[in-house]
Amino acid sequence: MFRFVLLLIGLSSLSIETVTAQILPVRARDYLFLTNVADVRALWVNPAGLGIVPEASIFGELTFDRTSGDLRVEQYSLGFNSRGFALGYQRNRFVDEESVGILRTGFGYPLRRGALGGAVSRYSQDSTKTYGLEVGLAFIPRLKVPLQLGAVVRHIGRPTVRGQDLPVTGIGAVQLSTSHLQINLAHRAGARVMFGAGRLPIILIGAVDLGSNMRIDEVNVGFSIGGPRQVTAMGSLVEQGDNPVFQRFSGTLVATNPIATAGR
Numbered sequence: 001m002f003r004f005v006l007l008l009i010g011l012s013s014l015s016i017e018t019v020t021a022q023i024l025p026v027r028a029r030d031y032l033f034l035t036n037v038a039d040v041r042a043l044w045v046n047p048a049g050l051g052i053v054p055e056a057s058i059f060g061e062l063t064f065d066r067t068s069g070d071l072r073v074e075q076y077s078l079g080f081n082s083r084g085f086a087l088g089y090q091r092n093r094f095v096d097e098e099s100v101g102i103l104r105t106g107f108g109y110p111l112r113r114g115a116l117g118g119a120v121s122r123y124s125q126d127s128t129k130t131y132g133l134e135v136g137l138a139f140i141p142r143l144k145v146p147l148q149l150g151a152v153v154r155h156i157g158r159p160t161v162r163g164q165d166l167p168v169t170g171i172g173a174v175q176l177s178t179s180h181l182q183i184n185l186a187h188r189a190g191a192r193v194m195f196g197a198g199r200l201p202i203i204l205i206g207a208v209d210l211g212s213n214m215r216i217d218e219v220n221v222g223f224s225i226g227g228p229r230q231v232t233a234m235g236s237l238v239e240q241g242d243n244p245v246f247q248r249f250s251g252t253l254v255a256t257n258p259i260a261t262a263g264r
Contacts, residue, residue, distance in 0.1 A: 008146045012036060012239065015159055023062075023245065024074065024075050024092045026041075026044040026045075026060050026061065026075070026077050026090050026149060026251065027063045027065070027075065027077070027234065027248075027250045027251065028041040028044050028045055028061065028077075028252070029044060029045055029195065030218075030220040030234060030236065030250075031190070031205045031207055031234055032045045032174060032218055033045070033150065033173050033188075033190070034046040034136065034150030034152055034171065034172075034173035035138060035149065035150035035173050035175035036148070036175055036177070036192070037049045037051040037146040038050075038052040038055070038137075039055060039057040039081060039254055039256050040057040040059050040079045040081035040086050040254070041057060041059055041079070041254065042081075042086070042087065042106075042108065042117070042154050043081065043086040043088045043104055043106045043119055044077070044079075044088065044090070045120040045152075046117065046134035046136040046137075046138060046150050046152050046189060047106040047107070047108055047117030047118055047134060047135070047136045047152075048108055048114070048115040048116055048117035048137050048150070048152075049108060049110025049115065049117065049136070049137040049138055050081055050084045050085070050086050050106055050107060050108025050115070050117050050143070050181070051084045051107075051109045051110040051111075051116065051117055051138075052108065052110065052113035052114070052115045052138060053146070053258070054084075054110075054258065054259040055081070055082060055256050055257060055258040055259055056080075056082045056083070056256070056257045056259055057080065057081045057253070057254060057255060057257070058079070058080045058081075058255050059077075059078070059079050059080075059252065059253060059254040059255070060076075060077070060252070060253050061075075061077040061078075061250060061251070061253075062075075062076050062079050062232075062250060062251055062252075063075040063076070063215040063248060063249070064248065064249045064250065065247065065248050066200070066247060066248075068095055069246055072093075072095075073093060074092070074248065075090065075091065075092050076090075076091050077089065077091075077225070079104075081119065082259075083228070083259060084107055084108040084109065084110075084117075084142075085106075085107050086104075086106045086107070086108075086119075087103075087104070087105050087106075088103075088104045088106075089101065089102070089103050089104075090102040090104070090136045097162070098125050098126050098160065099125070100123060100124070100188075101123070101124045101125070102121050102123055102124075103121065103122045103124075103250070104121040104122075104123070105119065105120050105121070106118060106119030106120070106131050107119075107255070108132075108166070111139075113139060113140045113141070113142070114137065114138045114139035114140055114149075116136070116137055116138045117135070117138075118133065118135045118138075118139075118141065119133070119134045119135075119205045120132075120133055120135070121133075121134065121159070122133075123159050123160075123161050125161070125162065127230035128160070130153055130159040130161070131157060131159055132143060132154075132155050132156060132157050132158070132166065133156040133157050134152060134153065134154045134155070135152070135153050135156065136150070136151065136152040136153075136154065137149075137150065137151045137152075138150050145176065146177050146178065147174065147175070147176055148172075148174075148175040148177065148243045149172070149173070149174060149175075149202040150172070150173040150175070151170070151171065151172045151173070152170070152171050153168065153169070153170045153171075154166075154169050154170075154171070155167060155168050156168055156218040168192075171232065179188055181188070188207050188208060188209045189207070189208050190205070190206050190207030190208060190214065190220075191205075191206055192204070192205050199227050200225060200226060200227070201225075201226070201227060201228070202223060202224070202225055203219070203223060203224040203225075204223050205222050205223060205224065205232075205234070206219070206220070206221050207219075207220045208220075216239070218236050218237065218238050219237040219238075219244070220234055220235070220236050220237075221234070221235055222234035222235060223239070228256050228257065229254075229256075230253070230255075230256075231249055231251070231252070231253055231254075231256045232250075232251070232252040232253075232254070233249075233250070233252075234248075234250045234251050234252075235248070235250075236248040236249075
């Protein structure tokens with residue numbers, strides 16, 4: 001555990017991209033990376049992941065926030081994937097204005113050493129509806145080290161959300177992994193450490209987000225339990241005054257089922 005904490009501190013100086021404030025990203029983006037998601041959650045993180053592993057999966061996610069002092073439901077998400085086609089819905093609930101709903105449809109296509117993917121989103125608030133496109137790539141180069149690459153371009157078409165046009169952003173990521181450890185470098189830095197095997201492996205998760213001034217904006221820590229049926233619990237630490245405070249909490253349930261590829 002001590003080495004795990006030291007690893008996160010060392011990686012905390014490596015980050016790119018600022019956070020878009022107009023919308024709340026689905027919670028999966030806080031602990032999954034562009035290179036290591038291959039179930040329905042890839043729809044929100046990197047749609048190329050939908051084409052990496054032939055499977056069917058469903059997920060549900062609930063996020064709580066206590067910024068205003070009271071614990072309240074901030075966001076909920078639902079989705080399913082089958083053979084690379086995914087559909088998901090996310091609802092962002094704000095204190096002082098109408099909620100924003102995001103309906104997203106995505107597809108991933110497998111390549112020899114990776115996958116390509118794309119997703120179309122419809123953003124709705126009040127009677128306003130606008131659309132955006134996201135494209136992603138996952139690639140495993142021919143190297144002697146276990147390296148994976150990922151990239152995503154988001155908000156193509158610059159959809160209007162909460163009265164502002166979302167900027168087009170491009171993000172790249174690198175993952176170095178072994179059988180029990182994954183190290184990820186992207187717009188955040190983090191690691192996933194697995195303990196045990198069989199039906200109930202435990203994965204410790206940590207990720208650090210940095211602001212434009214290279215100070216730590218948020219630290220996400222949590223764990224996952226399970227294999228094909230997995231439960232994830234996460235908490236987000238932010239600085240308030242001189243003290244770190246847990247501001248967001250979430251629970252996620254994912255169930256996956258491999259699909260035979262005979263004749264494909």
